[in-house]
Amino acid sequence: MLRKNKIVLLLKRYVVLITGVVCAMSCGKNISYSYIGEGWSSNSVNTVKFRKNALTTSGKYQFVAYYDQESYLILGKRTLHSQKWKLLKTPYKGHTKDAHNTISIAVDGDGFLHVSWDHHNTSLKYTKSKQPYSLELEEEMSMTGIQEDKITYPEFYNLPNGNLLFFYRSGQSGRGNLVINTYDLNHKKWTQLQNNLIDGENKRSAYWQACVDAKGVVHISWVWRETWDVETNHDVCYTQSEDGGKTWKKSSGEKYNLPITQASAEYAWRIPQKKNLINQTAMTVDKYGNPYIVTYWNENKIPQYQIVYLEDDSWKKINTGFRKTAFTLGGGGTKKIPISRPDILIDDSKKYTSIHILFRDLERQNKVSMASTILNKTQRWEIKDLSETSVGEWEPNYDTALWNSRKKLHLFTQKVTQIDGEGVASKNASEVRVLQIKNLNQYQN
Structure with missing residues (x-):
């Protein structure tokens, strides 16, 4: 039986290799794949949007984390120019039947991997x-010992000085608050920065996304949700911190009195409830530190990918407008949705600013897709499928550290199935791979 399983695995690797070669040839040698291993695919726990990070680079090493079919936490690393991954099956497991229970990783300035x-x-x-730069882990440990009993949505963020931030929700859906911890390299210690940065006042909760720019400014945007039901999402709000998360202000420079509430928040864009506004998407910044927030909500009754961004101290919106199919968000749990939550990256290394949105859409046979445009030009969107086959209910997660440092785009990919309302499909493990784009300029308008 062991020999048979080994043969099957080798055949899978061969098929993946040949598929990558064929794709590279058909895409002008611009796209390739790096096979990592076999991952749990009975729901979307390995590929949900709010993983920070599934894939990250530090120095010459790229790291990855995912659950295997037995729900064990798998860690991997490779040198960036190698196709060979070193994998470690850790002793830790996750409750993979709940797609909220993701893995997030980061590497601090001393090279230690945090999980x-x-x-x-x-x-x-x-x-x-x-x-x-080791995959061997210590025993489980606490961070601060404060507010560590009711955690959801853990996310790591790297600061330019090598320190880390750790975001999570304390409390339950519709009643949660945002907690932020920071890891100090000099003292090798976590401390709590914020015990309640964005306060739902026991009436609502904030579903956020964040990014850190090259100067170390921390940007957060979020939607409010009034109850457990996703249809009660409303509005896009914003804040930033120039001192690593200690104090926070609006885009105008006005300092917040913490915690931020519904009444005191800066509203980047007003969106009513029941407009199919999705939560926990992505944001980035341009070279000037202007934030770009990507999400989706209804435009003429059809959910469209939308970008809310800051330009000349004013909030503006771009409606991509290329979708044709209507659907309705509602209910709780992890949803089976015909489109993924989007991710976004900005390339302003030339005279113009290019915007790229990564997504998956049933209209495009659930392939990995990218929509690109040049800001303030014609706003015509060029859409390309980056994969040749379906990735199921996958959502995008790219190596932001690699993109920010070297402008190389690597995406964590896996074909997964998500049954609506936290359902679990009867599926075998599927290939976990990195989709690598050699030259993003090929997809610019």
Whole structure:
């Protein structure tokens, strides 16, 4: 039986290799794949949008994390120019039947890998590597010992000085608050920066996305949700911090009195409830530190990918407008939705600013797709499919550290199935791969 399984695995790797070669040839040698291993695919826990990060680079190493078919936490690393991954099956497992229970990773400025996994209103699960750039982990440990009993949506963010931020929701859907911890390299210690940065006032909760720019400014945007039901999402709000998360202000420079509430928040764009506004998408910044927030909500009764961005101290909106099919968001749990939540990247290394949106849409046979345009030109969107086959209910997650440092685009990909309302499909493991784009300029208008 072991020999048979080994043969099957080798055949899978051969098929993946040949598929990557064919894709590279058909796409003008611009796209290739790096096969990593076999991952849990019975829901979208490995590919949900709010993973920070599924894939990350530090120095010459790229790291990855995912659950295998037995729900074990798998870690991997490779040198960037290698196709060979070193994998470690850790002793830690996750409750993979709940797609909220994701794995997030980051590498600090000293090269230590930090890992957090398996949270949905549960106690903290966190550890870090024993040595720099190692996959071997310490025993589970606490961070601060404060507000670590009811955690959801753990996310790591790297600061330019090598320190880390750790975001999570304390409390439940519709009643949660945003907590932020920071890791100091000099003291090798976590401390709590904010115990309630964005306060739902026991009436609502904030579903956020964040990014850190080259100067270390931390940007957060969020939607409010009034109840557990996704249809009660409304509005896009914004804040930023220039001191690593200690103090926060509006885009105008006005300082917030913390915590931020519904009444005091800066509203980047007003969107009513029941407009199919999705939560926990993505944001980025341009070279001037202007934030770009990507999400989707209804435009003429059809959910469209929308970009809310800051230009000349004023909030503006771009409606991509290329979708044709209507659908309705409603209910709780992880949803089976005909489109993914989007991700966004900006390329302003030339005389113009290019915007790229990564997404998956049933209209395009659930392939990995990218829509590109040049800001303030014609706003015509060029849409390309980056994969040749379906990735199921996958959502985009790219190596932001690699993109920010070297302008190389690597996406974590896996074909997964999501049954609506936290359902679990009867599916075998599927290939976990990195989709690599050699030259993004090929897709610019």
